[in-house]
Amino acid sequence: MTEPAVSVRAMAPEEFDRWQDELAVEYAREHVSAGNWTEAEALDRAREANAALLPDGLATPGMLLLIGVLPDGSSIGRLWIGLTHPRGVPHCAFIYDIEVVADRRGQGLGRALLAAGERMARERGARALELNVFGANETAATLYRTSGYQVVTQQMRKDLLA
Secondary structure, eight states: OOOOOOEEEEOOHHHHHHHHHHHHHHHHHHHHHTTSSOHHHHHHHHHHHHHHHOTTGGGOTTEEEEEEEOTTSOEEEEEEEESSOTTOOTTEEEEEEEEEOGGGTTSSHHHHHHHHHHHHHHHTTOSEEEEOOOTTOHHHHHHHHHTTOOOOOOOOOOOTTO
8 A cells, every 4th residue: 555645734823722622632531541640630631731841832942743734735634743852862752642633544644644754853853753652542552563663661550459
């Protein structure tokens, strides 16, 4: 299967505002599902975490806030890459978020969007790219593994109340 042609462009302010709301809801949901946060606190914690990483919003230095587009100009997803690794890994960028719009999933666009982001990070000096994936998100984990990503650390948990 030929990889779809996907390029990336900078998010516009109205896209950023909408994405921030949607991102916080999804990030909160993932943390609740993983057992990290309670439902009552999750949305506030998600918003606080994102605000800490993006103190200047769309203009935060070192952050690539991108929209994936097809040759016809239609947007197919979003991608957030930090050019500085959150734990200080030298020359390693970090993917905070990647998402293909729901009605376009299963068409190879996630892999193409990931590849476009990798090119953008490499052009800006990154020699590696890292990300975290929630354990229950097997679809995403499979995408990353089949795109050449390897596990470098792994956090595990056992529920002692079950």
